[in-house]
Amino acid sequence: MSGKGGKQSRSGGGRKGADDQEEEEQPLQAVLIADSFNRRFFPITKDQPRALLPLGNVAMIDYTLEFLTSTGVQETFVFCCWMSHKIKEHLLKSKWCRPTSPNTVHIITSDLYRSLGDVLRDVDAKNLVRYDFVLVYGDVVSNIDVTQALQEHKHRRKVEKNISVMTMVFKESSPGHKSRCEEDDIIVAMDTKSQRVLHYQKTQGLKKLQFPMNIFHNGSEDFEIRHDLLDCHISICSPQVAELFTDNFDYQTRNDFVRGMLVNEEILGNQIHMHVTKDGYGARVSNLLMYDSVSSDLIRRWVYPLTPEANFTDREGPPCTHSRHNVYRGPGVSLGHGSQMVENVLIGCGTSIGADCHISNSVIGSNCNIGDNVTLDCAYVWNHVTISKNVTISQSVVCDRVEIREGVRLNKQCVLAYNVLIGPNVSLPDGTVVSMHHPDEEEEEDDDEFLSDGDADASQSKEKNKQKGFNPAEVGVEGKGFVWKTSSLDDTDDEELSQCLWGLVLNPDPESDSEASEPDDPDDPVIPSPEMDDVKVFELEVLGTLQRGLEENIGCDNLVVEVNSLKYAYNITLREVMQMLTRVVLEFPFQQQQGVQLSAAQYATVLLPLIERWAPLFKNYVKKAQDHLDCLSAFEEHFLEQEKHWPAMIKVLMSMYQLEILEEELIMRWFSQGATTDKGRQLRKNKGVGTLRTRGCRSSSSGWRRLRTSHQKTNDADEETVDLKDCLWAFRWEGGSSSAVEVFLAIAQLFPDPEKMQYITQCHDRAHASAPGMALSK
Incomplete structure (x- = not known):
């Protein structure tokens, strides 16, 4: 991996043609996570990493690499943690590491990776990705053509100045379809x-769904809430994704990242998009239920061209043959007299099947020996397995080198891990899991998971487990193996083991049931909402931040960082930030002059310099039209509570307009919306504020600019008079519902000096001489 360049800026100048050429030359990269960072497949994955488990007699990671290569990926970084030496050995022997491979594979191993977040932080630290890249896990099986999704992602980043950091790929799939796993079931709202x-929300265990109100006020003309999507776990990411994981150490999973980006979208300016396809196949083998589903789809050829006879891994020897009813037979397979392969059956090379066997919807690995009168239905038998006569297996998994003696029956959803021996003449109940590892080993798993093979303590622990012996009642008189109870899975610290290998809920969240329970008893104690507490605490924290900023002369850029940190800490929406900031600033003079009754003039004298000082802080949050209206709403709410300071309101409003915090058009829109209370209507009739009336009086932008100019001029009376006259002409009256007196009273409010009334009168006289209809009333 030598010769990697540092991070490159995408905002630099240069000729457009050169930029387009550079974009065309960008190689497509991929980050493949060859570790699930969970224990869904325990105890199977105690002996083999999930990425190497056979799916249709091919390692899962080979499907993922084939998908990436067919997509056009030219460079893939494979990150391994658990049993990384086995993954590395497999890849080095595969076609992916040959010099002729179109996809250059780099294998990166570390015992320190504990999550997707750790991997992407390492990607950022090592500057591995320089352009947009595809992010997948090593258990993703797909034949989706993501070319269009890539083009859409690049176009958005080019047009919208890189605000889109991720595009997630979804496949249309109706609820309840077998390819939709319960634990990955989602509901998505999209523009x-x-x-x-x-x-974006997972629905597992929820009796009802909750949606944030901001999705209904996000400015979208049309949006959809969809529950017909399958998350393919394929993400097209910008290089900023790795940087964002570095900046946010609490991001551990992709769900953490998506949730963080959506919650903080207005602040960070980053967006997540989606691409929905109706064609192709995409799924993640997240548990054995999905293993069963994807295996079945492979045999039924839904993942074409990734079919069992394709030999896309370039294995030595002839490929298997495909015949009617989706029956696949590898080279060297022998079938006894009277045996039937009904449909959807795959048999690996060198396997021998006895007489009178009945096999349907099953996969059998290589070099297996199956006796007479064996029934396999939805069975997954891996490599080097020996099954004696009169055995029945239904919807179960049998791992490598397992031996099943005569007369054994495996009921649905049983799992026999590596090297287990069962029988003879024993029936395993539904959901039985047998492993050569004792369940007690799980207690030391967090401590010795990454210890070397020669660790003395680990060896002693395993020896003690062997001495405990096997239970003949569970595994048969000749059996070898320990039965893993449901409690063995639940006792681990990893909360994801509240579900078993097959993705079934073992201990449903009691909170989920309570959501659909009966209404609360009126006698129950009322618990205050934590969200409301957070908002109040946030307001106090912002007040303290501004006070400290004033005392220590902290710049607005640093204040923005601190307010954003508070927003994240208390999970506050952008609208609440706007309202709380406006409220805190407007109330700040009272905090500075505690115990002192401020007149309207004193209030304005203290407040206006503060608004000017913190104008950049306001501008950081007041950007969109709705932001202005939210700010004005908080502005009105404050003055409704401070009636004696109404005379100062027009000065404060004018100051915020002059500082370009608020725009004239949106001020007018706010005023025209009207008030819902008598006090609000009375406030709008206040002298000065009344000039904002739009029913009968509209202001042109030039008029407001001249009004502002005249307010700023104090030395040249003649110029001021002329500007006041121009201000008058800038206002237009319709229908005679407003009189010129309202305008002059507003101007007088801005120029309270009695001497200036002479100029106002002169201005009126000149206007009246030209337009008698605009005369002031007596």
């Missing part, structure tokens, strides 16, 4: 036009 993700 129909831009495909921007507005809300």
Whole structure:
């Protein structure tokens, strides 16, 4: 991996043609996570990493690499943690590491990776990705053509100045379809036009769904809430994704990242988009239920061209043959007299099957020996397995080198891990899991998971487990193996083991049931909402931040960082930030002059310099039209509570307009919305504020600019008079519902010096001489 360049800026100048040429020359990269960082397949994965488990007699990671290569990926970084030496050995022997491979594979191993977040932080630290890249796990099986999704992602980043950091790929799939895993079931809200993700939530265990109100006020003309999507776990990422994981150490999974980006979208300016396809196949083998589903789809050729006879891994020897009813037979397979392969059956090379066997919807690995009168239905038998006569297996997994003696029956969803021996004449109940590892080993798993093979303590622990012996009642008189109870899975610290290998809920979250329970008893104690507490605490924290900023002369850039940190800490929406900031600033003079009753003039004298000082802080949050209206709403709410300071309101409003915190058009829109209370209507009739009336009086932008100019001029009376006259002409009256007196009273409010009234009168006289209809009333 030598010769890797540092991070490159995408905002630099240069000729457009050169930029387009550079974009075309960018190689497509991929980050493949060859570790699930969970224990869904325990105890199977105590002996073999999930990425190497056979799926249709091919290692899972080979399907993922084939998908990436067919997509056009030219460079893939494979990150390994658990049993990394086995993954590395497999890849070095595969076609992916040959000099002729179109996809250069780099293998990166570390015992320190504990999550997707750790991997992407390492990607950022080592500057591995320089352009947009594809992010997948090593258990993803797909034949989706993501070319269009890549083009859409690049176009958005080019047009919208790189605000889109991720595009997630989804496949249309109706609820309840077997390819949709319960634990990965999702509901998504999206902007129909831009495909921007507005809300993303997993639905597992939820009796009802909750949606944030901001998705209904995000400015989208049309949005959809969809529950017909399958998350393919394929993400097209910008290089900023790795940087964002570095900046946010609490991001451990992709779900953490997506949730963080959606919650903080307005602040960070980053967006997540989605691409929905109706064609192709995409799924992640997240548990044995999905293993069963994807294996079945492979045999039924839904993942074409990734079919069992394709030999896309370039294995030595002839490939298997495909015949009617999706029956696949590898080279060297022998079939006894009277045996039937009904449909959807795959048999690996060198396997021998006895007489009178009945096999359907099953996969059998290589070099297996199956006796007479054996029934396999939805069975997954891996390599080097020996099955004696009169055995029945239904919807179960049998791992490598397992021996099943005569007369054994495996009921649904049983798992026999590596090297187990069962029988004879024993029936395993549904969901039985047998492993050569004792369940007690799980207690030391967190401590010795990454110890070397020669660790003395680990060896002693394993020896003690062997001495405990096997239970003949569970595994048969000749059996070897320990039965893993449901409690063995639940006792681990990893909360994901609340579900078993097959993805079934063992201990449903009691909170989920309570959501659908009966209404609360009126006698129950009322618990205050934590969200409301957080908002109040946030307001106090912002007040303290501004006070400290004033005392220590902290710049607005640093204040923005601190306010953003508070927003994240208390999970506050951008609208609440806007309202709380406005409220805190407007109330700040009272905090400075505690115990002193401020007049309207004194209040304005203290407040206006503060607004000017913190104008950049306001501008950081007041950007969109709705932001202005939210700010004005908080502005009005404050003055409704401070009636004696109404005379100062027009000065404060004018100051915020002059500092370009608020725009004239949006001030007018706010005023025209009207008030819902008598006090609000009375406030709008206040002298000065009344000039904002739009029913009968509209202001042109030039008029407001001249009004502002005249307010700023104090030395040249003649110029001021002329500007006041121009201000008058800038206002237009319709229908005679407003009189010129309202305008002059507003101007007088801005120029309270009695001497200036002479100029106002002169201005009126000149205007009246030209337009008698605009005369002041007596």
